[in-house]
Amino acid sequence: MFQTIVLSSFIVVLAGIACHFLISLPKRDDLFGKDRSCKFLDILRIPIYGLTLLLVEQKLNLIGRLRKLLYLLALLCFVILVLNGFYSVLILAEPITGYRIILQTIAGGVFTVCIAILAVMWAYNCRLDKNYWPWLTRLLQHRSKNTTAPEKYELAQKICFWLIILLALPLILSIILSMFTLFGTDGQKCLLHLHRYSALSLALIAIIHTYLLIRTKMGK
């Protein structure tokens, strides 16, 4: 059951991102220049370009660089956790065992710390500030017209951020609480389900968040 949900969720989200990317594809000539050679290599240039947008920018100050490094570390841990965790569920159809559980524990620990620090560092920037006020007022007063946020993708990105923070709580707590002698077998089963579904939700939202982050940078 969970296997099916995981598989279909990933397919839907990735397909959605792919469709969105194709629909709102920036002009490649704008990105890579008109006089580039071997245009068929664009298929490689686009993901590489996208990834470079995630790297630390030289113009950032020390805090900014630290923040970006933390983000990249969290992203690395996230990738490890997703691949390792869902590989067991989807491919092996068994709980994580062996060295992979040690890897999962280490990556999970680092991810937990990173996400907590990122939450503190990014929360201020990710709040819905006064730029959103007219939009929010109209939304709360049920005026459906012109409810677009000031900057493209920014609202979705911020919502994703808060959802990630929100989902990280049950994700971490479900696994940590299972290590205490608080929950019996039934409780452990509930915690496992909670962990799995919050991991899936967080993974999907994190993918969307990363995509939006790249698109925002592309836009800039």
Add this chain to the structure above:
Amino acid sequence: MGKGLIIYIVALCSLALAVNTPTDTGQKLGDVTDGSRAVPVHRMNLYNEQGNTIYEKIFPDDDPLLPFSMRQTCSFCHSYDIIGKGWHFNAIDPNVPPGRPGQPWILVDTRTATQIPLSHRPWPGTFKPRQLGLTHWKFIQYFGRHLPGGGAGELDSDNPDEIFRQDVSGKLEINCMTCHDADPAHDQAESTIQIAHQNLRWAAAATCSFASVTGFARDMPDGYDPFMPEPPQDKKKIPPAVTYSQNTFDDKNRVFFDIVRKIPAERCYFCHSNVDVDDNGAEKWLSDEVVHLAAGLTCVDCHRHGLEHNIIRGYEGEIAHSTNPLVATSTCEGCHTTGRLGAPVPKHPGIPLVHFEKLTCTACHSGPWPEQKTFRTKTSRAHALGTLAARKSPDALPHIAYPVFAEQQGGKIAPHKLFWPAFWAYLEDGIVETIDLETLRQIAGKIIARQRPANPGDWRPISDKQIVEVLKSLSARKSAEGTPVYIAGGKLHSLDEKGRLTGAEHEAAQPYLWPIAHNVRSAAQSLGVKRCEDCHSTDAPFYFGEVAIDSPLASQKDAVKKMVDFQHLNARFVKVFAFTFVFRPWLKVIALASCGLLAAVLLLYALKALACVTRVFVGKRLEDSDLE
């Protein structure tokens, strides 16, 4: 008058037939219960082995007085042939699924440095008795002491030399009283004595309190007829005979059998006792009663069966082999998840679910608490406990080690008992062929028997030189087929081209293990009750306990194997994983602190957002500071 008498006689005969003969469905009176929970009183006539007719009935003044036959006496009301297919009797039937490997019969012969697992069931690692030259007749001579009869005991021998002996001694019928006798004077050990005397026909009667057996069928000539006995020419030789105690027969020549359905545990203990070999010896007052018995249950509350005696062994997965309708509900889970029979339903707080996938219930709840070295134990069947032949010496063979946490069939880890086979064989095309015991005694016995064991019942120490000597003798045999080898201590020893002794790995040299379930330890005494490090530490006996490698070879003395080697796990990984538990408390603290931080951020901004939204709803204008 005459007509009335005829009708009366016909009616009486019909009633007798209805009661005493098989019904249309083949069921007998005692095969199906009428629903009464009262125990039927078994006051009945005795029959000898010739049949259950009036002519074969036993009367107290018979001459010669014959032993009663269980088959004939009990089959008057019970389908003996159906019962005879039950688990305790059906090992010789190749069509019976063997189920999970259990305790084998262990043939021990110190003169040939042999301890080898035998079973008629095709359990991996065991050998058929016939592979060592043991006919059914000889098998009974060796192991009948702890058999309830039936099976091999009732088969005709195909050895011409034994056919005459079998006529004299009779067959070892199922002794129903082995289990069902509630009489405290029942003496199962008598059966051992009678089997040793080859008084198989008399063995069951000898165990009952109301009969006494004298004499030795073993000393009688082949032509001796116990039904029309002639006094032996040698007056010193006493023919087998039975006498029934006074008042055994009532005025209708019936005998009372104190039969119970609910077998007392003491009856089971005769064949299923275990004792740890330690400084305290076998003193029972020093050990605790099994927790289930202390709670008021008996063995048969879990190990149940019906007429067909298809007893529940009680292991997980038995349902695949057994047709017993209660087999699914008579496991640990069967009672402890439903609260059946008042069983406490465990909560297992804090135990990750993976433990239930990788471990059996017994892994944490059975056997002694594991220590750095395994314990040595003795069992009724391996050490003839409870009989005059009991091997009381703490060093008596076979050397059985436990608890060994090993992977069992199905992939779960369970506690096992283990011993290391030691035997001589020929190796041909990678297949080990055992050697007839008698032949072996003639060859190896002369060389090995020179040595004296250090302790009674222990191995006779043998050197590599002696092994070489025996292997060369075996090689020189005319009928030798293949390379002679000696298996001991987990190695297959053979001679290389230069005549030197070499040891190699071989499947046949692997130790024989069988899972254990008793004695059960309650939750408060289970593994993991203290903390995870009961098992997940770098020196935890569960993984890194030492299993002594038992061998008569001096060169293999003090060799050990780690427990993890029996679990098909990577020892390095287990160690690394155990090491991570050092950091687990840190992980918990860091993760909880992170959660606290996340919750604080969420709460702070949620409250801020709530304040803004509330202001909008009440129609207040927001200041810039509100939006910061």
